[in-house]
Amino acid sequence: MSEDALRKEKMTKIEWWKSQGIEPYGRKFIREPIVSLTAERKGQISIAGRIMTIRRHGKAAFCDVMDQSGKIQIYFKKDILGEVLFERFRNLDVGDIIGIKGELFTTHTGQLTVLVRDFVLLSKIIGTLPEKWHGLKDVEVRYRKRYLDLIMNPQAQKVFETRIKILNLIRDFLNEAGFVEVETPMMHPIPGGAEARPFITHHNALDMDLYLRIAPELYLKKLLVGGMERVYEINRSFRNEGISTLHNPEFTMLELYSAYDDYQEMMKLTEKLICHITQNIFDTEEIDFGDTKINFQSPWKKIYWQDCWKQLGINNWRDVNDVKKAFSDLHLDTEGKQDLFELLDLLFKRAIEPKLIDPTFVIKFPVETSPLAKSWPGEPSMVERFELFIGGLEVANAYSELNDPLEQKKRFEQELQRPSERPKVIDQDYIEALEYGMPPAGGLGIGIDRLVMILTGCNSIRDVILFPLLRPRQ
RNA sequence: GGGCCGUUAGCUCAACAGGCAGAGCAGGGCACUCUUAAUGCCAAGGCUGGAGGUUCGAUUCCUCCACGGCCUACCA
Structure with a gap:
C-alpha cells in the first residue's frame, strides 16, 4: 500500500x-x-x-x-x-x-x-x-529520523542512555575533585587552541566575522589567569573538515585545567576519571571491543613517543631519510608527504596507533607539534605532553601548559613560519592575558564522542551523536 | 576531494544469465474473548532513487545526477 x-x-x-x-x-x-x-x-x-x-x-x-x-x-x-x-x-x-x-x-x-x-x-x-520484527535498519533513515530509531531499536536507546551516564559520571567526578564547570564563548574573533579549519559566521550589528570555536582552550586558560584554579567545560567544538566514522563537524570535548599541576598529574587524573566511568558502567575491567577486549585495569601502559620510532627501526626520528626508510621497510606509502612531522604523524597513525588497544599513554612530543605546551626540562625541543590511546583511537591529549608569555609569543611566531593551508593570526589577546601571570597548570582534553564509541562498542561516531550532520535530502 | 559498493511496496528482504516485479510485516475486509512475530480466509498496494542511452524488450547492461555506506585524504 x-x-x-x-x-x-x-x-x-x-x-x-x-x-x-x-x-x-x-x-x-x-x-x-x-x-x-x-x-x-x-x-x-x-x-x-x-x-x-x-x-x-x-x-x-x-x-x-x-x-x-x-x-x-x-x-x-x-x-x-x-x-x-x-x-x-x-x-x-x-x-x-x-x-x-x-x-x-x-x-x-x-x-x-x-x-x-x-x-x-x-x-x-x-x-x-517500521516493521515490528526487523525494526529500522536503513542507516540513512536511522540518522535522519533518529526518533524512529529510538522507538524501534532498543540498542540505539541504550547507546544514548550510556552516553548521558558517562557525561554525568564525568561531571560528578570532576565536581567532587573541586573543579567548576564553566561556559566560554563558542564564537571566537580568532580561531585558536587547535589546528583545524573553522566555520565562519558573521555578526551583523558589529559587522564582523566570527569563527565557531575549534577548541575552548585559550579562554579556559584565561580563567586560570583570573584565579579560577580548577575549571572544566564539556561542550561542542566545530571543525570545518571532512566527515568520517571518527569525525563529525560538531563534536563534544571535555577540556579541563588544573592550576599548580602538570601533565603527570593529568595522567593520574585521566586514568582515575576513565576508571571511575568504566567501574560505574561495567562490572568488569575488561570490555569487548570487536574481536578483542580492552583491559582498563590500572596502572595503564606508558611509552615514550621517541621509543615508538626505535621499535620501527628508526635511529634518528629527526632524520627525514630514516623516517622514509621506515615507510619502505613497512611497505607503507608516504602518500607524497615530505614534511618530517607530517611523515611522523602518518607513520604513527599507520604503524603504532592501531596496536594501542589497552589504554596507553604516549609521552613527550616534539615542540613543533605542540605550540601551547611547556618544554621538557633541559630539552627545549620536546614538551611535557601525552596522548592517550584506547582501542586504537586517540581519546585524550594533555600537557603542562606553557605559561611563559614571551616563549608563547615566540612559538606563535614560529608557527607562522611553517607551511599551512590555513591563514594564521597571532592571538595577542591571549599573550596579553599570560602577561598578567598564569599559574603553572596541567590541561587535559578528552574527545567525548570517541570515548562513548569505545565504551558502547559503536564503530561510527554517527551512532553516538543523536543527530549527526547529513546532506539535506533533495 | 578520490576509490569501491548500495538505493526494488510504509518497513525488512527476493527476483539465475536482459523476458509479465514477488514474499513477510504494517494497512483494509471477514472470522475469532488468554495472545505474545497470534491465527485462518479475501482483496489491495510498485514510474524498481532521478535523467538519458543500448536493446524487439532494462530492476538487470552503459553514461550522468542525487543521497547513503565503507575505505582513503584534510582534521598536529
Whole structure:
C-alpha cells in the first residue's frame, strides 16, 4: 500500500475520533512508569505510552505498550470496556500514544498484564512505524529520523542512555575533585587552541566575522589567569573538515585545567576519571571491543613517543631519510608527504596507533607539534605532553601548559613560519592575558564522542551523536 | 576531494544469465474473548532513487545526477 493510501487511512481514523467529540491529541495524563509495576501491586494503576503491537481477537485484544522505562502487555476486553470504549479501541493503531487506567493480572502463561478499564487517546499516529520484527535498519533513515530509531531499536536507546551516564559520571567526578564547570564563548574573533579549519559566521550589528570555536582552550586558560584554579567545560567544538566514522563537524570535548599541576598529574587524573566511568558502567575491567577486549585495569601502559620510532627501526626520528626508510621497510606509502612531522604523524597513525588497544599513554612530543605546551626540562625541543590511546583511537591529549608569555609569543611566531593551508593570526589577546601571570597548570582534553564509541562498542561516531550532520535530502 | 559498493511496496528482504516485479510485516475486509512475530480466509498496494542511452524488450547492461555506506585524504 502506498504511503499516501496509508496516510489516508490514518486521516479517516482521526476524523472518526473527532466525530466522537474526542480531540485525538490529548493533554496532561497522570501516570506511573511502566517499570515500577510488579505482580504484587493491587488496585488501580495508571500508565501511558506508545502502542507497539496489537494482537486482535474479535472481542478482545492484547497490545504491548512502551514508555521510556519499559514495556508491558495490556488487555482490552469488550465485556469490561463496554460498547463505546471497545469501539474506540478498534480505532487505535500501532504507534498511537494512549493513557490507560486498569489493574494488573497475570495471564495463563504467567505474563504480567494490565486489564484495561479505561483509556484515553493522547496522540494519534499518522505515519507508519517500521516493521515490528526487523525494526529500522536503513542507516540513512536511522540518522535522519533518529526518533524512529529510538522507538524501534532498543540498542540505539541504550547507546544514548550510556552516553548521558558517562557525561554525568564525568561531571560528578570532576565536581567532587573541586573543579567548576564553566561556559566560554563558542564564537571566537580568532580561531585558536587547535589546528583545524573553522566555520565562519558573521555578526551583523558589529559587522564582523566570527569563527565557531575549534577548541575552548585559550579562554579556559584565561580563567586560570583570573584565579579560577580548577575549571572544566564539556561542550561542542566545530571543525570545518571532512566527515568520517571518527569525525563529525560538531563534536563534544571535555577540556579541563588544573592550576599548580602538570601533565603527570593529568595522567593520574585521566586514568582515575576513565576508571571511575568504566567501574560505574561495567562490572568488569575488561570490555569487548570487536574481536578483542580492552583491559582498563590500572596502572595503564606508558611509552615514550621517541621509543615508538626505535621499535620501527628508526635511529634518528629527526632524520627525514630514516623516517622514509621506515615507510619502505613497512611497505607503507608516504602518500607524497615530505614534511618530517607530517611523515611522523602518518607513520604513527599507520604503524603504532592501531596496536594501542589497552589504554596507553604516549609521552613527550616534539615542540613543533605542540605550540601551547611547556618544554621538557633541559630539552627545549620536546614538551611535557601525552596522548592517550584506547582501542586504537586517540581519546585524550594533555600537557603542562606553557605559561611563559614571551616563549608563547615566540612559538606563535614560529608557527607562522611553517607551511599551512590555513591563514594564521597571532592571538595577542591571549599573550596579553599570560602577561598578567598564569599559574603553572596541567590541561587535559578528552574527545567525548570517541570515548562513548569505545565504551558502547559503536564503530561510527554517527551512532553516538543523536543527530549527526547529513546532506539535506533533495 | 578520490576509490569501491548500495538505493526494488510504509518497513525488512527476493527476483539465475536482459523476458509479465514477488514474499513477510504494517494497512483494509471477514472470522475469532488468554495472545505474545497470534491465527485462518479475501482483496489491495510498485514510474524498481532521478535523467538519458543500448536493446524487439532494462530492476538487470552503459553514461550522468542525487543521497547513503565503507575505505582513503584534510582534521598536529
